[in-house]
Amino acid sequence: MSLLELDNVSKRFGGLMAVGKMTFKVEKGEILGLIGPNGAGKTTIFNLVNGYYPPTTGTITFKGGRIDGLKPHVVCHKGLARTFQVVKPLARLTVLENVMASAFCRTDRREEAREIALEATAFAEMEEWRDRLAGGLPLGMRKRLEMARALATRPELLLLDENFAGLNPAEVEKTIEIVKKIHGSGVTILIIEHNMRVIMSISHRLVCINYGEKIAEGEPRDVADNQQVIDAYLGVAHA
Amino acid sequence: MNRKTILVSAGLLLLAAFPLAVQNPYVLHLLIMTFLWVLLGQAWNLLGGFTGQISYGHAAFFGVGAYTTGILVKSGLSPATAWSGLLLGGLMAALIASVIGWICFRLRGPYFSLSVLALAEVLRLVAVNWKQLTNGAEGILYIPAFRSKAYYYWIILAIAALAFVVIRAVMRSKFGFYFLSIREDQDAAESLGVNTTRYKLYSLLISAFFTGVAGSFYMNYLGFIDPGIVFSISDISIMMILVTMLGGAATLAGPIVGAVLYILVSEFFRVWVKSGHLIFFGILIIFIIIFFPSGIVGTISQSRAGRKLRASAERKAAA
Numbered sequence: 001m002s003l004l005e006l007d008n009v010s011k012r013f014g015g016l017m018a019v020g021k022m023t024f025k026v027e028k029g030e031i032l033g034l035i036g037p038n039g040a041g042k043t044t045i046f047n048l049v050n051g052y053y054p055p056t057t058g059t060i061t062f063k064g065g066r067i068d069g070l071k072p073h074v075v076c077h078k079g080l081a082r083t084f085q086v087v088k089p090l091a092r093l094t095v096l097e098n099v100m101a102s103a104f105c106r107t108d109r110r111e112e113a114r115e116i117a118l119e120a121t122a123f124a125e126m127e128e129w130r131d132r133l134a135g136g137l138p139l140g141m142r143k144r145l146e147m148a149r150a151l152a153t154r155p156e157l158l159l160l161d162e163n164f165a166g167l168n169p170a171e172v173e174k175t176i177e178i179v180k181k182i183h184g185s186g187v188t189i190l191i192i193e194h195n196m197r198v199i200m201s202i203s204h205r206l207v208c209i210n211y212g213e214k215i216a217e218g219e220p221r222d223v224a225d226n227q228q229v230i231d232a233y234l235g236v237a238h239a
Numbered sequence: 240m241n242r243k244t245i246l247v248s249a250g251l252l253l254l255a256a257f258p259l260a261v262q263n264p265y266v267l268h269l270l271i272m273t274f275l276w277v278l279l280g281q282a283w284n285l286l287g288g289f290t291g292q293i294s295y296g297h298a299a300f301f302g303v304g305a306y307t308t309g310i311l312v313k314s315g316l317s318p319a320t321a322w323s324g325l326l327l328g329g330l331m332a333a334l335i336a337s338v339i340g341w342i343c344f345r346l347r348g349p350y351f352s353l354s355v356l357a358l359a360e361v362l363r364l365v366a367v368n369w370k371q372l373t374n375g376a377e378g379i380l381y382i383p384a385f386r387s388k389a390y391y392y393w394i395i396l397a398i399a400a401l402a403f404v405v406i407r408a409v410m411r412s413k414f415g416f417y418f419l420s421i422r423e424d425q426d427a428a429e430s431l432g433v434n435t436t437r438y439k440l441y442s443l444l445i446s447a448f449f450t451g452v453a454g455s456f457y458m459n460y461l462g463f464i465d466p467g468i469v470f471s472i473s474d475i476s477i478m479m480i481l482v483t484m485l486g487g488a489a490t491l492a493g494p495i496v497g498a499v500l501y502i503l504v505s506e507f508f509r510v511w512v513k514s515g516h517l518i519f520f521g522i523l524i525i526f527i528i529i530f531f532p533s534g535i536v537g538t539i540s541q542s543r544a545g546r547k548l549r550a551s552a553e554r555k556a557a558a
């Protein structure tokens with residue numbers, strides 16, 4: 001049994017088929033990269049898995065149980081956390097309070113939530129920023145906060161939505177290190193990323209989509225060499 | 240116990256001992272009204288300030304609390320039952336709140352704010368027209384149980400203090416963190432495990448309960464209610480918002496400061512200028528919103544936090 005299975009999942013917004021007949025699996029323990037040009041429907045897939053939207057058709061299974069149609073907070077309690085591409089910090093709370101708020105997913109006690117939050121912020125290497133208001137963080141740290149918050153919910157599967165976008169090279173290296181550390185602690189990861197160097201270096205497998213449909217799946221090398229993938233990114237030559 | 244707790248307890252003890260020293264009914268009346276507004280401000284602040292769900296119609300809950308007590312009195316039960324109305328008034332307000340919250344909190348945006356405004360108006364019209372139950376526009380008259388104002392003083396002081404302690408404890412718990420995260424970003428809260436519909440409802444229930452208790456106390460103390468007074472948009476619903484904003488929304492001390500200022504300003508105008516207290520209070524609010532948008536307490540604590548941050552930055556730079 002795979003950790004996460006999408007079977008024939010579609011999402012229609014009025015006349016627009018944002019995701020069509022999507023089928024793929026995320027195996028326990030892997031890092032699966034989800035790539036595709038802008039507007040291909042990657043974030044929509046996250047929103048479907050996370051419960052933000054119900055799918056129009058198809059089923060989504062997590063740890064053997066159906067999760068399609070469940071609310072995000074229920075999905076979170078089942079052990080599936082996500083970060084947002086457009087970061088959503090709780091601006092008027094400190095970094096530590098932000099992470100504590102999500103740690104309450106696993107405990108009702110304030111002290112315990114604080115422990116979890118201290119641990120998660122340390123894991124995301126942002127100890128120095130704990131007492132700062134989240135609204136005043138630079139972008140790199142906001143992206144880091146997204147990860148710390150998701151970690152504090154103690155997920156088995158973590159969905160990372162473009163956590164590398166807008167980072168400088170040093171921050172990119174640091175974030176790769178953190179993602180690998182998260183993976184090393186036993187968390188399965190599904191990641192959306194445009195930075196090809198990053199995605200090729202950390203993913204075990206890739207799924208490439210375009211116009212809401214899967215066009216390739218497999219080892220990173222093979223997917224990168226796939227003609228359809230190249231066409232999707234670079235356009236078809238009319239020679 | 241830290242220093243702050245000791246200071247607050249000492250302050251409360253002093254306040255409790257006050258009527259033993261001063262029996263002037265006018266002074267006691269002003270303090271009673273101040274405590275009543277502290278209670279109302281705290282109640283609104285929990286939902287509007289901390290949870291970010293702006294209510295334009297808390298008079299609905301105030302009025303339901305007041306009329307619950309009023310109807311108990313009118314039905315000819317002994318005067319003591321009026322006090323049982325305190326708890327019952329709060330519970331009735333929470334019951335009404337649970338219905339409106341259950342319907343509206345599934346939606347986002349201004350639906351709740353507007354629905355509760357409409358609710359207060361609907362309830363006012365019901366109170367005007369359902370004459371057998373409410374005496375209609377004539378209102379309900381009741382001879383207050385105690386001659387001495389000191390008893391009312393102690394009762395409302397105790398209720399306001401209780402509300403303060405409860406809300407402080409709530410805000411330090413999981414509930415408080417969830418309320419704040421709903422205010423800051425509902426999508427983020429939802430995906431981090433917060434059942435936003437349910438927690439908004441919890442916040443509303445606590446808020447409506449204390450507002451209903453306040454309404455019930457009002458009936459007990461002043462001995463007269465009519466629909467125009469207790470379901471008033473300007474004197475109750477909007478004033479609850481203004482008192483909170485003036486002192487500082489989403490701060491524990493804000494509604495206290497706001498209530499003290501409100502009573503002082505309106506008394507000053509009533510006694511010395513004879514009229515116009517609402518106009519002046521309105522001007523004061525405009526001034527506060529323009530220059531201190533976080534309210535008085537909010538602005539003070541912000542500048543304090545800023546100083547602390549600068550000081551620690553300087554220490555780091557020096558080291």
